Amino acid sequence: MICYFSGTGNSKWVAETVSSALAEPLVPMAAYYGADAPQPTFELGATEHVGFVFPIHSWGIPPLVVQFIERLQIVNNPHPAVFVIFTCGDECGYTDRQVNDLLAQKGWTSRHVYSVQMPNNYIVFPGFDVDSKALEEQKKADAKRVLPELIEAIKTDTPMTHYRRGSLPYIKSRMIYPQFCKHMMSSKSFSVTDACTSCGLCAKLCPIGTIELVNGKPTWKEDCTQCLSCIHHCPTRAIEYGKVTQKKGRYVYK
Ligand SMILES: Cc1cc2nc3c(=O)[nH]c(=O)nc-3n(C[C@H](O)[C@H](O)[C@H](O)COP(=O)(O)O)c2cc1C
Ligand code: SF4
Ligand code: SF4
Structure with missing residues (x-):
């Protein structure tokens, strides 16, 4: 199962590509958001993964995704094979550590935590804007090249390193991200x-x-x-x- 969240389609494209390559179904995480939403509860097929695909928000995991992962129950497998792919405009800070901590709370681990750089959609803060058309096309072309490599690594369970941490991760992920979740x-x-x-x-x-x-x-x-x-x-x-x-x-x- 490929659990995804997406605002402008970048993560949806990644999730759909992975879903079709692994022949595993898509699960929209937003369908399980809110007080009245059902608990996300699933049974996995024998070789099925639990994949999470979502955008980086303020150098961390979008709160909707945190809530989904915390509530997710896999009834027939206490230690599923988990992979995580973030899409980001530029860099992810310590989101990899945040996801590992979140999984550890469930008794889960992941050998595959990757980021894929995609066109930027963050425009609501001064100084941040979408990319030029040329950069947008470049990022999409690079993503199309790298995604099959990540899928192969997941399929064969051969971890690779593909993650953009960027500068000042402590300040961005540990100081700015909590403020984003609290106020935005x-x-x-x-x-x-x-x-x-x-x-x-x-x-x-x-x-x-x-x-x-x-x-x-x-x-x-x-x-x-x-x-x-x-x-x-x-x-x-x-x-x-x-x-x-x-x-x-x-x-x-x-
Ligand atoms: C609220 C918000 C915060 C974001 N923060 C970051 C960030 O910290 N680092 C980054 O590289 N991109 C950031 N972005 C850009 C997105 O992660 C990126 O464009 C992503 O691919 C969008 O995926 P989507 O089209 O699936 O929504 C942010 C976007 C939004 C909307
Ligand atoms: S930004 Fe807020 S209001 Fe707009 S589509 Fe996303 S969740 Fe809905
Ligand atoms: S704000 Fe834009 S998307 Fe929404 S109803 Fe009006 S024209 Fe349509």
Whole structure:
């Protein structure tokens, strides 16, 4: 099973590629998010893995994914073969250590924790923007080359090293990431402009159902994973995050 979470499609593409190469089913982690959601409980086939594929958020694991991994139950295998693939725009800090600690709490380990660099979708903080078209294409081409190698390593259980830690991991993962989880899981800075055509795509694609169309315009409930699916997928660029995104680019994986 390949458990995935994705805002703008990078991790979904990785998850779908891995799922088809290993012939193992996809499980959307967002379907198990929230107080009323069912406990994720699964039985594994004899050679089946538990794979996790998701984006790096603020040099750490998105809280939705943390919650999923904590609650996940595999009823017929106490020590499944686990692999983890992060997608990142640039670097992952100590997310590998965070994931290993999280797995250890379940009595699980993983010999395969990898990162794949993909186009950046983080635009809601000053100084961060999408990549140039050339860099976007370069990253996608590099990812297409490396992903089969990672899949082969997982299939044959031959671990390889493929991880972008980057600079100052302690500050980014141990100091900034907790602040991100504490203060940023909110939709309060989103707004919609007159460019909205009431197409409903933002609401349809929000992985946790936070957006509702009221009188044809999106309104946001409080809860938000900051996946940025809504702002990037809007076909008329009608969604902004405060003022900071007015001059920023938009990106979805195609
Ligand atoms: C809230 C948020 C925080 C992010 N933080 C990081 C980061 O710390 N390091 C990084 O390399 N990329 C970061 N990114 C970029 C994404 O990890 C990257 O673009 C990823 O491939 C997006 O995957 P998706 O299309 O499946 O959502 C961040 C993106 C978001 C939305
Ligand atoms: S995706 Fe954009 S145009 Fe469509 S309803 Fe949402 S804000 Fe309006
Ligand atoms: S409101 Fe937007 S950023 Fe928040 S979870 Fe929904 S799609 Fe993602």
